[in-house]
Amino acid sequence: MTLPKRYNAKEAEPKWQDFWNSRGIFKYDRNSSKPVYSIDTPPPTVSGMIHMGHIFSYVQAEVMARYHRMKGMEVYYPFCFDDNGLPSERFTEQQKKVRAQDMTRSEFVELCLEVTKDAEDMFRDLWTRFGFSCDWDLLYTTIDPWVQRISQRSFLDLNKKGFVYRKESPTLWCPECQTAVAQAETEDRESASVFHDLEFPLADGSGKIIIATTRPELLPACVAIFINPSDERWKHLLGKMAIVPVYNHNVEILADFRVDMEKGSGIVMCCTFGDTTDIEWWQEYDLDLRIVLDNRGHMNATAGFLEGMYWKKARKVLVQKLNDEGFRKGGEDIQHVLNVHERCGTPLEYLVNMQWFVSILDKKDELIRRGNEVNWYPPYFKVRYEHWVENLKWDWCISRQRFYGVPFPVWFCENCNEPVFAREENLPVDPLEDEPEGPCPSCGGSAFRPESDVMDTWATSSLTPQINAKWGEKDEMEGLLPMSLRPQAHDIIRTWAFYTITKAHLHSDSIPWKDIMISGHALNPSREKMSKSKGNIAGDPLVALDRYSADELRYWSCSSKLGNDVLFSEDVLGDGRRLVTKLWNATRFAVSRFEDFDRELRTDLKPFDRWILSRFTRAARNATSGMDQYEYSVCIRDGEHFFWKALCDNYLEIAKKRLYSDDTPDEKHSAQYALYHVLYGTLRLFAPVIVHITEELYQAVFRENEGHESLHLAPWPEPDYMDETALKYGDMALQIIEKARRFKSEANLSMAAPLNSIEISAPSEDLIELITFEDDLLSVTRAETINWSEGQNLSVRIVNTE
RNA sequence: GGGCGAUUAGCUCAGGUGGCUAGAGUGCUUGCUUGACAUGCAAGAGGUCACUGGUUCAAGUCCAGUAUCGCCCA
Numbered sequence: 001m002t003l004p005k006r007y008n009a010k011e012a013e014p015k016w017q018d019f020w021n022s023r024g025i026f027k028y029d030r031n032s033s034k035p036v037y038s039i040d041t042p043p044p045t046v047s048g049m050i051h052m053g054h055i056f057s058y059v060q061a062e063v064m065a066r067y068h069r070m071k072g073m074e075v076y077y078p079f080c081f082d083d084n085g086l087p088s089e090r091f092t093e094q095q096k097k098v099r100a101q102d103m104t105r106s107e108f109v110e111l112c113l114e115v116t117k118d119a120e121d122m123f124r125d126l127w128t129r130f131g132f133s134c135d136w137d138l139l140y141t142t143i144d145p146w147v148q149r150i151s152q153r154s155f156l157d158l159n160k161k162g163f164v165y166r167k168e169s170p171t172l173w174c175p176e177c178q179t180a181v182a183q184a185e186t187e188d189r190e191s192a193s194v195f196h197d198l199e200f201p202l203a204d205g206s207g208k209i210i211i212a213t214t215r216p217e218l219l220p221a222c223v224a225i226f227i228n229p230s231d232e233r234w235k236h237l238l239g240k241m242a243i244v245p246v247y248n249h250n251v252e253i254l255a256d257f258r259v260d261m262e263k264g265s266g267i268v269m270c271c272t273f274g275d276t277t278d279i280e281w282w283q284e285y286d287l288d289l290r291i292v293l294d295n296r297g298h299m300n301a302t303a304g305f306l307e308g309m310y311w312k313k314a315r316k317v318l319v320q321k322l323n324d325e326g327f328r329k330g331g332e333d334i335q336h337v338l339n340v341h342e343r344c345g346t347p348l349e350y351l352v353n354m355q356w357f358v359s360i361l362d363k364k365d366e367l368i369r370r371g372n373e374v375n376w377y378p379p380y381f382k383v384r385y386e387h388w389v390e391n392l393k394w395d396w397c398i399s400r401q402r403f404y405g406v407p408f409p410v411w412f413c414e415n416c417n418e419p420v421f422a423r424e425e426n427l428p429v430d431p432l433e434d435e436p437e438g439p440c441p442s443c444g445g446s447a448f449r450p451e452s453d454v455m456d457t458w459a460t461s462s463l464t465p466q467i468n469a470k471w472g473e474k475d476e477m478e479g480l481l482p483m484s485l486r487p488q489a490h491d492i493i494r495t496w497a498f499y500t501i502t503k504a505h506l507h508s509d510s511i512p513w514k515d516i517m518i519s520g521h522a523l524n525p526s527r528e529k530m531s532k533s534k535g536n537i538a539g540d541p542l543v544a545l546d547r548y549s550a551d552e553l554r555y556w557s558c559s560s561k562l563g564n565d566v567l568f569s570e571d572v573l574g575d576g577r578r579l580v581t582k583l584w585n586a587t588r589f590a591v592s593r594f595e596d597f598d599r600e601l602r603t604d605l606k607p608f609d610r611w612i613l614s615r616f617t618r619a620a621r622n623a624t625s626g627m628d629q630y631e632y633s634v635c636i637r638d639g640e641h642f643f644w645k646a647l648c649d650n651y652l653e654i655a656k657k658r659l660y661s662d663d664t665p666d667e668k669h670s671a672q673y674a675l676y677h678v679l680y681g682t683l684r685l686f687a688p689v690i691v692h693i694t695e696e697l698y699q700a701v702f703r704e705n706e707g708h709e710s711l712h713l714a715p716w717p718e719p720d721y722m723d724e725t726a727l728k729y730g731d732m733a734l735q736i737i738e739k740a741r742r743f744k745s746e747a748n749l750s751m752a753a754p755l756n757s758i759e760i761s762a763p764s765e766d767l768i769e770l771i772t773f774e775d776d777l778l779s780v781t782r783a784e785t786i787n788w789s790e791g792q793n794l795s796v797r798i799v800n801t802e
Numbered sequence: 803g804g805g806c807g808a809u810u811a812g813c814u815c816a817g818g819u820g821g822c823u824a825g826a827g828u829g830c831u832u833g834c835u836u837g838a839c840a841u842g843c844a845a846g847a848g849g850u851c852a853c854u855g856g857u858u859c860a861a862g863u864c865c866a867g868u869a870u871c872g873c874c875c876a
Contacts, residue, residue, distance in 0.1 A: 387806080493874085748832085
C-alpha cells in the first residue's frame with residue numbers, strides 16, 4: 001500500500017464529515033450500557049456574526065467530547081440555539097426593518113422565527129465544516145414549544161416552592177419610544193450640562209449645606225442626602241435632617257462610601273431615581289419612593305406646581321424659582337456622560353414597575369456550597385463565582401417588559417387583582433392569547449388581565465441541563481442529571497454559570513453538572529475581546545476556513561492553556577499545517593515499510609524499539625493526565641514533542657536501515673512492531689484535535705487491522721509498556737548520535753557522510769547496556785566502527801581522517 | 803472604585819508543591835538534496851523572567867507594594 005505524495009485537506013475534510021454524518025458515528029445511544037458523558041453545550045445566540053472567538057471556545061469543548069468518546073463513554077453532545085430574547089428581537093427588527101411594539105406579540109414572534117431559521121442553517125453548515133461531533137438529533141432551541149414549557153414549568157415550580165414574589169422595582173425606560181430598555185441597548189453620550197449649587201437648610205436650624213446637582217428637577221423626588229463616611233468635613237452632619245428647598249420635606253443625612261468626596265461639595269442628594277446608585281441606596285437603606293416623572297417624561301402631581309411639564313421645561317422653571325428664592329448659590333458648566341437609548345438618543349429614565357423576583361439573597365451560603373461541589377477548571381475561576389455570590393445585593397429579577405421571549409404563565413384577576421397561574425398540563429401558554437382554566441381561585445372572578453411581561457433569557461438558558469434531560473416531559477431522560485460538563489467562557493460566570501447552579505439548587509437540591517471548564521477569549525490583534533457591538537471582529541470563520549483547513553484552525557484553538565485569552569493573529573493560524581504535513585509524511589514512510597509486517601508474530605524487541613515504546617508510554621500518560629484536567633494543550637504539546645523529536649527526528653532515522661533490509665528479519669520485525677504501535681498510538685493522541693488527517697490516515701493504514709469503524713471510536717491509548725533501562729540508555733545513546741551530527745554540521749558535511757570511527761568511553765555498568773545499541777548507532781551515524789572503552793563519565797569522540 | 807487574570811527570546815506561548823548553564827514553535831544566521839518530508843534536517847545567535855522591596859542557603863516560581871494591559875462588576 002502507498003499513500004499519495006501530498007495530503008489534500010480541502011478534499012479530505014468534507015469527505016470525512018460526510019462519512020461521520022452518514023454513518024451516524026456520533027449518535028447518542030440512550031440504551032447504551034456504557035457510562036454517559038454529557039455536555040451542556042452553550043446555546044449561541046443566532047443573532048450575530050459568529051467569529052473565531054466562538055470557534056475557539058467551542059472547539060475546546062468539542063475536543064473533550066471526542067476524548068471521552070475514545071475513553072469508552074457514551075457521549076451526549078447536543079447542539080442548540082438561543083433564539084429568543086433581546087438579541088434575536090433586535091436582530092429581527094434590523095433585518096425586517098420593523099418595530100416590535102407596532103404589532104401583536106404573536107406576529108412578531110413569527111417574524112423572529114423566520115429570521116432565526118436562516119441563521120440556524122448557516123450555523124449548522126459552519127459547525128459541520130469544523131468537524132464538530134455533536135448529535136444533531138439532540139438539537140434544541142430555546143423558543144421550541146417544549147423548551148418554553150420547561151421554562152414555564154420552572155417558574156411554576158419556583159412559585160410553588162415559595163421562591164417567587166412580585167415587587168415594584170425600577171427599570172430603564174425610554175420616554176420617547178415608550179418602552180423598557182435593556183442595558184445592552186444603551187450607549188453613553190457626552191453632553192453639556194450645568195452643575196447647580198443648591199442650598200439645603202438643616203432642620204434643627206444649625207446651619208446650611210450646599211449640594212451640587214445636574215438634575216434639579218428631581219428635587220421633589222429627593223429622599224435622602226449622603227456623605228462619605230471618611231469625609232472629616234461633614235462627619236458632624238450624620239443623622240441630622242435637612243429640608244429640601246421649595247418642597248420643604250425633611251430628608252435624613254446618611255453616610256455611604258460610594259459618595260465621591262471630590263465631586264461638588266462632597267454632599268450628594270439621592271432621588272428616586274436619577275441613576276443606579278440612587279437605586280442601590282433606595283434598596284439598601286429602605287428609603288421612601290417619590291416618583292415625579294411619568295412614562296412620557298412629564299412631571300406628575302408629586303412635583304407640585306411643575307405638574308404636566310416635560311422635564312426640560314420643569315428644570316428651567318424650577319431653576320428660576322430656586323434663583324428667585326435664593327436657594328441657588330451658583331452653577332458650573334460641565335461636560336458629562338449621559339446614558340441614552342441607542343436607537344433614538346433620548347436620555348433614559350428609571351421607571352418603577354411591578355417585577356417578578358426569585359429570592360436568592362437568603363440562600364447565599366447554600367449557593368456557595370453548591371459552587372464548591374462543582375469541579376472548576378481551571379480552579380481559580382471558582383473565586384469569581386464565590387465573590388459574586390457573596391456580594392449579591394438584589395434578588396433575581398426575572399421579568400422583562402419585552403416582546404420576544406417566554407411569557408409568564410400568569411393572568412391577574414380583574415376583580416381581586418390576585419395572580420392566577422396556569423395549570424402545568426396546559427403549558428406552554430401565552431396569556432395574551434390563552435385564557436386561564438376556570439374562575440379565579442381567590443374570589444371566583446371570571447375576568448382576567450394577562451401578564452404581558454416575558455421572562456429574562458437567563459431564566460430559560462439557566463435551565464439547559466433540565467432541557468437536555470427533558471425535565472418533566474414524557475420522554476424525560478433518566479440519569480442525565482447532573483450532567484458531566486458545562487463548557488463556557490469566563491465572561492458569563494456571574495450570569496450563566498451562576499443562574500444554572502441556582503436553578504439546579506432550587507428545583508432539585510443538587511448541582512447541574514460535575515465539571516465546568518472555563519475557556520478564555522480570542523482577542524483581536526489590538527488585544528481586545530472581540531464582540532459584535534464593539535465592531536472589532538477580526539476573524540470571519542468562513543474566510544479562515546478558506547485559507548486554512550479545519551484541522552489547522554482547531555490546532556490553533558487548542559494551542560493555549562484552558563482559561564487563557566489568546567491572541568487571534570494570522571501569523572499563528574497556520575502553525576498546525578506543519579504537524580498535519582509531518583504526520584502525513586511519517587505515515588507515508590511507515591506504511592511503505594509495513595508490507596510484510598505480521599502483526600501476530602512475537603519477537604524479542606531490540607533496545608531502541610523498547611526505548612521508543614517506553615517514550616510513547618510516557619508521552620501518552622502525560623497527555624492523558626492533561627486531558628483529564630481539560631488541558632488539551634498539554635496533550636498536543638507533549639504529543640507533538642514526542643512525535644516530532646523522538647519518533648521522526650530520531651527513531652525513524654535509527655530504524656531506517658533495519659526497516660529497509662530483508663537480511664535480518666527479526667531486527668526488521670521488531671522495528672515494524674514498535675513503529676506500528678507508536679504511530680497508531682500517536683494518531684489517537686492527536687485524534688481529538690486534528691480530527692480529519694488522523695481519520696484519513698487511520699482509514700488508509702490501520703482500519704483493516706484494527707477494525708474500528710472510525711478512529712474516533714477507537715480506544716484512547718493507555719499503553720503500559722515501560723522499560724526503564726531502555727529509556728535511560730536510549731537517551732544516552734541519543735547523546736552519541738547528537739555528537740556525530742554536530743561533528744558533521746560543524747564540518748559542513750551531509751548527515752549521510754560516513755565517519756571513520758566513534759570513540760566512546762563510559763563506566764563499565766553503562767558500557768554493558770550501551771553496547772546493545774551498537775548496530776543502530778553504526779547505521780544512523782554511518783560510522784565504520786565504534787571503539788568502546790572504560791572511563792569515568794560518558795565521553796564521545798568522533799574520528800574522521802577524510 | 804472592586805474582583806479575577808496577564809506581564810518570560812523580535813513575535814506567539816510553556817514553565818504542579820522554590821533547586822544544577824530559564825524552554826518550545828516561529829522569525830533570524832550558517833550548513834546539508836539524509837533511500838517519508840526543503841511544508842524538511844543539523845548547528846548557532848538571541849532573555850536584567852514588568853518594576854521595587856521582603857522571606858530563604860537558594861525566587862521566573864512564595865509574600866507585600868508599584869506600573870501597564872485585558873475581562874467582569876459598579
